[in-house]
Amino acid sequence: MIQIYPLGEQAVVLQLGKGVSTDLHEKVTVYQEAIFTADFPWVKELIPAYDSITVFYDLGLLRSLLSAPSIFDWVSAELKKIELVIPLKKLPSSIHTIPVCYDTSLARDIETVAALNKVTVHKLIDLHASETYTIYMLGFLPGFPYMGTVPQQIQTPRKPNPEALVPKGSVGIAGAQTGIYPIDSPGGWQIIGRTPIPIFNLSAENPCLFTAGDRVQFEPISLRKFADLYREGTV
Amino acid sequence: MSITVVQDRLGSTIQDMGRFGWQRFGINPSGAMDTTALQMANALLGNKLDEAVIESIFPAPTLYFSEPVFIALSGADFGASINNTIIPTNHPIFIPAHTTLCFTKKIKGNFLYLAVQGGFLLNEWLGSYSTNVKVGAGGLTGGYLRKGDMLYVRENRKIQMQEEVIVMPWGAATHDFYSTPIYFTASPESSTTNWWNNQHFTISHNSDRMGYRLQGGDFSAADSAEMISSAVTFGTIQLPPNKQPIVLMADHQTTGGYPRIGTVCGSSLPSLVQQNFTTAFLMEEIAIEIAEEKWLQQQRDLLILQQACTFRIQEHF
Numbered sequence: 001m002i003q004i005y006p007l008g009e010q011a012v013v014l015q016l017g018k019g020v021s022t023d024l025h026e027k028v029t030v031y032q033e034a035i036f037t038a039d040f041p042w043v044k045e046l047i048p049a050y051d052s053i054t055v056f057y058d059l060g061l062l063r064s065l066l067s068a069p070s071i072f073d074w075v076s077a078e079l080k081k082i083e084l085v086i087p088l089k090k091l092p093s094s095i096h097t098i099p100v101c102y103d104t105s106l107a108r109d110i111e112t113v114a115a116l117n118k119v120t121v122h123k124l125i126d127l128h129a130s131e132t133y134t135i136y137m138l139g140f141l142p143g144f145p146y147m148g149t150v151p152q153q154i155q156t157p158r159k160p161n162p163e164a165l166v167p168k169g170s171v172g173i174a175g176a177q178t179g180i181y182p183i184d185s186p187g188g189w190q191i192i193g194r195t196p197i198p199i200f201n202l203s204a205e206n207p208c209l210f211t212a213g214d215r216v217q218f219e220p221i222s223l224r225k226f227a228d229l230y231r232e233g234t235v
Numbered sequence: 236m237s238i239t240v241v242q243d244r245l246g247s248t249i250q251d252m253g254r255f256g257w258q259r260f261g262i263n264p265s266g267a268m269d270t271t272a273l274q275m276a277n278a279l280l281g282n283k284l285d286e287a288v289i290e291s292i293f294p295a296p297t298l299y300f301s302e303p304v305f306i307a308l309s310g311a312d313f314g315a316s317i318n319n320t321i322i323p324t325n326h327p328i329f330i331p332a333h334t335t336l337c338f339t340k341k342i343k344g345n346f347l348y349l350a351v352q353g354g355f356l357l358n359e360w361l362g363s364y365s366t367n368v369k370v371g372a373g374g375l376t377g378g379y380l381r382k383g384d385m386l387y388v389r390e391n392r393k394i395q396m397q398e399e400v401i402v403m404p405w406g407a408a409t410h411d412f413y414s415t416p417i418y419f420t421a422s423p424e425s426s427t428t429n430w431w432n433n434q435h436f437t438i439s440h441n442s443d444r445m446g447y448r449l450q451g452g453d454f455s456a457a458d459s460a461e462m463i464s465s466a467v468t469f470g471t472i473q474l475p476p477n478k479q480p481i482v483l484m485a486d487h488q489t490t491g492g493y494p495r496i497g498t499v500c501g502s503s504l505p506s507l508v509q510q511n512f513t514t515a516f517l518m519e520e521i522a523i524e525i526a527e528e529k530w531l532q533q534q535r536d537l538l539i540l541q542q543a544c545t546f547r548i549q550e551h552f
Contacts, residue, residue, distance in 0.1 A: 005423050008470050008498035009526035020463060045256050047466035047489060054466035056255070063531050072523045138261040139464060139490030142370055146464065183370060202372055207361075208260040 004076040011056045012075055020050050020148060020176070025136055028053060029213040030088045038082060042075075048212045049137045050146075055079060095132070095215045098180070098195050100171050101226035102128075106194035108163075113156050113173065113190050127151040128192065129218045133178060135210050143182035143200035143208035147216055150178050162188035169194045171218070182208075193218075196230035236302035236388050238351070241335065243382040246292040249355065249374035250485075252285040254363035258466070258489045265365035265373065266469075268346045268444060268485045271412045271505035272310030274537045276350035279307040279327045279407055281545035284537060286354040287364035289380065293341040296380055298349075300334045303396060304388055305352035305548075309407070311344030311509060317400050326406040327352075327544065331398055344509035356387040368486075405547050407540055412533060416517035417507045418500040419472060420526050424462075425496040430454050435515035438507075439479075444486040446473075447507065451515070454478045459494060467491040470499035482507065502529035 003015040016031060017024040032048050035055065042065075044056040057075055068074040102125045104110055114124045133147035140146075150173055158174035163186065166172070170181045172189025179189060182200030199209040210216075221229070240247075252273065253266025267273040267290055274284040289296075293313050308315055308324045315322040316339050322328055324347075330336070338347070357364045357375060366374030375384055417436075436451035459474045467473070471483045473493040482499055483491070499507055500521065510516055521529075 006420060006498070006523050007422070007466065007468055007495075008420060008501065009523055009530060010501060011466075011468055013465065045258055047258050049465040049490060050463050052465050054468075056258075056468070059527060059530060060534055063527070070524045071527050137464070137490065138259060139466075140261060140488055142257075142260060142262040142367075144261050185369075200370070202360075202370060206260070207370075208262070210260075212259060 002080060004079060006072050007054055009072065010059050011054055012072065012079065014053045014055065014079060015051065016053070017051045020136065022134055024051050025134060025213075026090060029093075030090050031082070032212075033091060034082050034088055035079070038085065040078070047137075047139075049139075093213050093215055094211070095217065096210070097217050097219050098197060098199075099221045099225065099229060100129070100193040100195050100218045101221050101223055102193040103223045103226070105223070106170075106226065107192045109159075109172075109190040110192045113154065113192055116156055117154050119153060124154050124192065125220055127154050128173075128178070129220050133216045135212055135214045135216060137212045138208065138210060141182055141185055143210060145179055145199075145210045145214075145216065147178045149176050156190050158188040159190065160188075162186050166191060167194065169196065169199075171195060194226070196226050196233060198233055236300075236304060238304075238386045238388065239299045239301070240296050240380050240382055240384040240386075241299050242297035242337075243380055243384070244291075244294045244296055245379050247296050247380040248290055248366040248368065248378070249287050249357060249364055249380075250290045250366060251287040251364045253485070254361055254365050254367070254373070257361050261489050262361065262370075263367070263487060263489050264469070264485070265363070265367045266485050267348065267365075269310045269348065269505045269508045271409075271533065271537070272346070272348040272509075273350075275325065275407050275409065275412075275540065276307040276309040276348045278537055278541035279309070279325065279544050280305055280350055280352040281541065281548050282350060282352060282354060284541060286350060287357055287374075289349040289386075291338075291347045291349070292345060293338065293347070295338040295347055297335060297337040300330050300332065300336070302332050304330050306330055307350050309348045309350075309409075311347040312342040313338040313347050314340035314342055320400065322400065323402060323406070325409060327403040327548065329397055329401040329403070331396075331400065334400065343511065345511075346508060351388050354389045356389050403547070403551070405544065411536065413506045413509060415506060415510075416519040418503045418519055418521045418526065418529065419470075419497040420500060420523050421520055422472075422495045422497050424458075424494040430457065430496075431518050431520060433517070436518055437515050438510055438512050440512060442512075444484055446481045446483050446487065449480045449482060452480070454480065454496075457494070457496065461492045462494060464490045464492045467495065468498065470501065470504050471495050472497040472499060484508070500526040500529060502526070502533050
């Protein structure tokens with residue numbers, strides 16, 4: 001049962017369930033795709049999250065077209081009935097292989113995280129790289145992917161005091177989530193590696209490598225390989 | 236023609252109504268803090284309402300105009316001055332060639348907007364001229380305006396050459412846009428209005444383009460446990476662990492995990508943005524339908540202003 005509530009007078013939140021799960025997220029992805037397919041002229045944009053989709057709409061346009069007393073009520077009704085109008089179907093998702101160097105020189109917190117979880121660094125790398133992660137949503141920074149689910153044995157809460165600067169490309173863990181910093185930024189995630197691949201490129205038509213719903217696999221690489229790939233990317 | 240930044244003060248950027256369509260990628264919209272003032276400054280000059288402008292905090296930059304142009308100032312009053320003569324806000328102003336404009340005193344409000352007739356020549360990023368300082372894109376250089384920066388004006392209309400600054404006799408009435416109480420609509424994470432009713436709030440100095448921290452009210456009974464991240468917007472009121480509400484502003488992140496206890500109405504945001512930090516104000520919850528109508532009425536008023544000013548300018552020249 002979809003719940004819809006307002007986020008101010010120019011957006012609504014479609015609550016498709018509660019919690020973090022790949023099943024629920026698949027529902028989010030499919031529903032989002034249906035809204036894109038419907039191509040409503042009054043939809044400004046969408047933000048999918050773990051269990052919801054927020055839809056921003058053009059209030060001025062709708063008021064000029066409708067005599068409905070409440071635009072919120074009208075929008076809610078339109079979005080609720082979308083599954084009657086657009087067949088909900090799952091699209092194949094992209095899978096990205098992201099090279100990561102887990103060397104301590106690029107992974108300031110890897111030894112701490114290993115010790116906290118009572119595993120060796122080697123085991124931590126194996127576990128982190130063994131999982132195929134789902135990107136639940138992008139947020140916090142342009143192009144920053146919130147990915148799940150980190151293997152139980154190495155789930156670690158974020159740091160109580162964030163670092164002033166986490167370098168671009170840093171791969172981190174926060175609880176059951178793993179993520180990659182697209183630009184230099186302050187941040188509190190536990191940094192266990194770094195990718196030489198730019199996941200945010202200002203001059204590209206779409207600056208962000210990732211889209212919510214994509215999947216990611218990490219491929220461990222050596223420091224030497226990191227340097228080679230990094231250099232390739234900057235030439 | 237160009238406008239040169241003679242003296243910079245960190246805190247001036249180019250902004251328009253914001254960058255939309257990319258929030259699902261985590262690209263926050265940026266855009267003007269006070270969208271009424273942005274639109275008003277443009278309306279006064281007969282510009283498109285969403286033309287990019289200079290947004291500035293105090294102290295604002297000193298600017299040199301090499302050629303004649305019409306400008307308009309709106310939003311905050313920072314004591315704009317040319318040759319020791321005060322220039323008013325909310326009127327179209329004719330600026331002759333070789334003029335220096337400076338700002339002398341923070342009189343009222345927090346964000347000033349300066350529009351030029353015809354708009355600026357700028358680089359777009361993802362469909363908008365708004366500056367995203369975090370990634371260094373949009374605006375003039377992707378960052379704050381600095382000493383020596385030159386802004387080029389897009390259009391060079393044939394205007395009568397005058398030697399003196401001329402303040403056009405017509406202007407914009409702004410009081411309907413900046414009143415209090417500050418209205419907001421409820422969200423499911425708020426369960427009572429007791430926290431808000433008849434409570435006076437002030438804006439803490441620990442506030443900026445990302446968010447305004449409010450002081451006041453009593454939210455000790457509210458649940459501030461972090462939740463699964465979901466989308467937020469300009470005006471979302473969050474409750475962090477210290478139980479003092481934050482209103483997310485133009486540079487807000489696209490998603491957040493703090494409980495959302497309300498959303499400031501679009502029609503009240505300009506007023507909240509410009510409240511002096513020493514002034515206490517009330518906040519009041521209203522129904523969605525009323526919030527819709529208040530915003531729509533403001534938009535109608537801005538369009539009427541734009542039409543009236545375009546007519547007056549054409550008549551005058």
